[in-house]
Amino acid sequence: MPFQTTSIVPPDQDFKPGDFVVLRDEQNHDKSPIWRFDSKTLVQRFNVAGTDETGAYLYKSANQYSGYINANRHKYVSLAVKFVSSDGPDTVVKILSNADSFRSAPDP
Secondary structure (H helix, E strand, O other), rough: OOOOOOOOOOOOOOOOOOOOEEHHHHHHOOOOOEEEEEEEEEEEEEEEEEEOOOEEEEEEEEEEEEEEOOOHHHHEEEEEEEEEEEEOOOOEEEEEEEEEOOOOOOOO
């Protein structure tokens, strides 16, 4: 799993389990959480848990979930991530790219 990556979902396609997103309204806030689709109607929160050697944020899975309905698709920006580690229930990822201008590292 450490080398697994996800891809950006085009705006005209539905999200599927395993896809990562950020709320459009939060994408420019420092240390905004990101979310992974657990099912078509449930997303799991990932919080900033530090940075890697390049300064990119690392996100760790949290035991917090939220509901999702497809009518709110426009409120989310798709993210491509790389799985950095997985230890039991804890998963750590970093953002590779995004469909918008999401801040994936702290300001210098």
